[in-house]
Every structure is written in structure tokens, then in C-alpha cells.
Amino acid sequence: MKVIVFDLDGTLLDTKNEIIGGEKTLSLLNDYQESGYRLAICTGRLDHDIVAINRKYHLGITERISQNGAVIYQGNQLNAALLDKQAAVKIYDLLTEYDVRVEMNTVSNRYWMSPRNPDFPKEFYDSSIIKEDFKAIIPYQPVVLYLVVGKEECLKEIQTVIKQKFTQVDAILTSKTSLEIVPLHISKGEAIRTMYPEDEVYAIGDSESDLAMLEYAHRFYYVKEEVEGTICVESILAALEKIKEE
Structure with a gap:
């Protein structure tokens, strides 16, 4: 075929x-x-x-x-390939220590802590849900990835720490201002x-x-x-x- x-x-x-x-x-x-x-x-x-x-x-x-x-x-x-629940919580805790914007994707929704900048790419179908704290959501939702937005130097530091501490996830710089944290081998x-x-x-x-x-x-x-x-x-x-x- x-x-x-x-x-x-x-x-x-x-x-x-x-x-x-x-x-x-x-x-x-x-x-x-x-x-x-x-x-x-x-x-x-x-x-x-x-x-x-x-x-x-x-x-x-x-x-x-x-x-x-x-x-x-x-x-x-x-x-779907999903992040391990315990790892997802620990990664979230780590990310809150940095001056970055953190978004969390499930299979069908994006979770944001605040509305996106209008310059961000828009969804064709708006599935966004605004929550101030993701920690109460993670145990109940299938977390696929974290999208981290910030300055390149900071993102590279996060990338290095994530790869050192978590063996079953990958951290990929998708641009100079964005980092995706995903299950390994995706x-x-x-x-x-x-x-x-x-x-x-x-x-x-x-x-x-x-x-x-x-x-x-x-x-x-x-x-x-x-x-x-x-x-x-x-x-x-x-x-x-x-x-x-x-």
C-alpha cells in the first residue's frame, strides 16, 4: 500500500x-x-x-x-504516549522554579495558567482550559507533554536538567523560545x-x-x-x- x-x-x-x-x-x-x-x-x-x-x-x-x-x-x-504521572508532577514542580510560561497538553486539551499572547499560533478548535495550578489535574488527566516558553538560555538549562533527572522523557528545543518535554522515543x-x-x-x-x-x-x-x-x-x-x- x-x-x-x-x-x-x-x-x-x-x-x-x-x-x-x-x-x-x-x-x-x-x-x-x-x-x-x-x-x-x-x-x-x-x-x-x-x-x-x-x-x-x-x-x-x-x-x-x-x-x-x-x-x-x-x-x-x-x-497516545503519555508522561508517567509521578514524573509529570516532579517535572511540573521543577518548571515552577523558572521564569517561564508552562503549558500542559493532554490528548484533547491544552491547559494554560493564563491566556496566550495574541502572537502565539492559534488553535483551529479552541480546547484551552485555564487553571492556576496543574498539580491537581495531573492525576486525573492523560498528560502528553509540557510546552515551555521562555528565553533560550533558560530553556537550555531546563533541557539539561530534565535530561539528567528523568530517564524516560526527552526535552526538545522546538525553537529559540520553546521547549517540549515529551515521553522518550516520540x-x-x-x-x-x-x-x-x-x-x-x-x-x-x-x-x-x-x-x-x-x-x-x-x-x-x-x-x-x-x-x-x-x-x-x-x-x-x-x-x-x-x-x-x-
Whole structure:
């Protein structure tokens, strides 16, 4: 079976949340589905944001990877890699010692201590819940990850401490101002390996987190950047046209 897996922001969607390539891209995606390809969206967003885009553009995609590989939806089943409860509490206690913004993701919600800055990326479906203290929530909710926002120097210090103290979690700098604390061995690549062990996967992405799919993809199309082992393309539309030529 052939599968096309692609990222959302910067790959399928532009900064206005419109489809890159417009109707041509939508038409090609529809053609692939009609010819027997399976399609999957793979993103750092929560699952409900994939559902929102699916509904908005009538994509008909039923297989989804969210939270950078921690949550998988396939065959009407949802599987999630979760932080250990005791570790989640200890990590939270540690984070409160720093001058940073801490957000907590469950499978279906984001918990915030205060409203987000308007410059933050917005959810397509608002699942945010504001709580001043996460400690009372953790025992009852499936905690997937912490998103920590702050100055780069501080985040690097937190990253080092987390990796030293917690052997079953990873701390990944996703930008100069953001750090994600997730269960160990979570990535978009591991997600497609789990979902499609015997399939021929064509992956399309535009960011560092997408490169984790390279090892498990038959072809990897990287948007607007030359990276060893990938096929550089101008857009998802160009990638879809190249796959058609295979």
C-alpha cells in the first residue's frame, strides 16, 4: 500500500491557514485517494486541529498523527504516549522554579495558567482550559507533554536538567523560545513506523521535526530547503506532482 503523509503548518497550510496550491493541491489529494493511496496528516498540533482542517476543506482523511508523533489516530482507534504521572508532577514542580510560561497538553486539551499572547499560533478548535495550578489535574488527566516558553538560555538549562533527572522523557528545543518535554522515543518518524511498517510512505514536510520521517519514508520531500537524503521541492503541490511521476 502507498501512503502520503504530510505536515500541516508551512506544508499544507500557509500563514493565513489556506491550502498552499489551492484547488490544484486539493484536486491532487482527492485523485490520490480515489486511486487507492492512503493519506495521513502529521503535525505538532492537537488532533482536533487536524479534524478542523479536515472538515473545513473536506479532505476525508481518517488517519492522523498529532503532537509530533505522541498521539496516533488510525482505524477508529486513538493511541497516545503519555508522561508517567509521578514524573509529570516532579517535572511540573521543577518548571515552577523558572521564569517561564508552562503549558500542559493532554490528548484533547491544552491547559494554560493564563491566556496566550495574541502572537502565539492559534488553535483551529479552541480546547484551552485555564487553571492556576496543574498539580491537581495531573492525576486525573492523560498528560502528553509540557510546552515551555521562555528565553533560550533558560530553556537550555531546563533541557539539561530534565535530561539528567528523568530517564524516560526527552526535552526538545522546538525553537529559540520553546521547549517540549515529551515521553522518550516520540517523533513523527516513530509514528509512521508504527502506523505503516510494511507500506511505501511518501512524506512531505518543511521543518526540523518533519525530518524524523526521513528514515522511514520511501521518499521524503522537503519544502524549500536542501537537506541530504531529501528531495527539495517548492511546495506540497510540487511534491504531489512528483509522486505522480513515480
